Amino acid sequence: MSVVLWICGTILSIAAFLTIIRLIKGPSILERVIATDVLLLIVSAALCIDMTVNKHTNNLVFVVLACLVGFIGSVTVSRFVTDRRNA
Amino acid sequence: MLDTIIDVIASIFMILGCLMSLAAGIGMLRFPDLLSRMHAATKPQVLGLFLLLAALGLELRSWVIVPVLALAWIVQLLTAPVSAHMVGRAGYRTRHLKRETLLTDELATVVAAAAARERKENGEDTESNRADFID
Numbered sequence: 001m002s003v004v005l006w007i008c009g010t011i012l013s014i015a016a017f018l019t020i021i022r023l024i025k026g027p028s029i030l031e032r033v034i035a036t037d038v039l040l041l042i043v044s045a046a047l048c049i050d051m052t053v054n055k056h057t058n059n060l061v062f063v064v065l066a067c068l069v070g071f072i073g074s075v076t077v078s079r080f081v082t083d084r085r086n087a
Numbered sequence: 088m089l090d091t092i093i094d095v096i097a098s099i100f101m102i103l104g105c106l107m108s109l110a111a112g113i114g115m116l117r118f119p120d121l122l123s124r125m126h127a128a129t130k131p132q133v134l135g136l137f138l139l140l141a142a143l144g145l146e147l148r149s150w151v152i153v154p155v156l157a158l159a160w161i162v163q164l165l166t167a168p169v170s171a172h173m174v175g176r177a178g179y180r181t182r183h184l185k186r187e188t189l190l191t192d193e194l195a196t197v198v199a200a201a202a203a204r205e206r207k208e209n210g211e212d213t214e215s216n217r218a219d220f221i222d
Contacts, residue, residue: 004098011105018112022124030121030178034128037170038111041131045108048139049101052146057155063140064159071166078170078177 005053012049016042033077040070093145100142107135120185121178125171132167136160 016039023035044066047059107130114127140156178184179194186192 001094001098004101008101008105011102011109015105015108015112018109018116022112022115028121028183030174030181030183031124033174034121034124035115038108038115038128038131041111041136042108045104045131045135045139048136048143049105052097052101052139052143055146057143057147057152060152060155060159063136064162067159067163067166071170074170075173078173081177081181 001053005049008049009046012042012046029081030078033074037070037074040066093148097142097145100138100145104131104135104138104142107131107138111135120188121183122175123188125175125178129167129171132163136163 019035019038019042023032023039026032026035044063047063047066051057051059111127111130114130115124118124118127137160140160144153144156180198
């Protein structure tokens, strides 16, 4: 199980790194919204893996909350996007 | 014996779920415009989260936790299409897309018809010559 933890940690670190690059480069705010959503999902994936490896359920409420926070965040931001350059 | 089999299955699920996140990261970086990046971003939202929650349920080996895991997955399953719809709609209407990457564009005729109707009701429109936003 420790080997699986190392593999998953490495994969998630690379994924988070690539997502943060898109978060920095993103030409518009909508790309940044999507990248933030993916970053939140990577965090909740890391919480799931921590729970699975250590066999506890302490973080499960944070996984549900991450879904709700990502939903509210992306809906709110995309509601107020305007037609501007470099918005 | 059975414990070992369940552990192996849970490990495979965890690694596959992490690979979904990696696919999303690579897709975010490599794909050309907003809509294809949204396509990449949905990979860990549904299948990746399902695999990780299934691994958690397999590893805990209790039926008590299964409704909570199902709740977490269903909440994600209900909210992901709504937010993707909002982001895609905002991206279309503010022209954050490359039109040459689209195969069909069914919304264009609807938008053109709505613009024509508005022009007929209100006289001339003010935003007829907007350019596409391309990074």
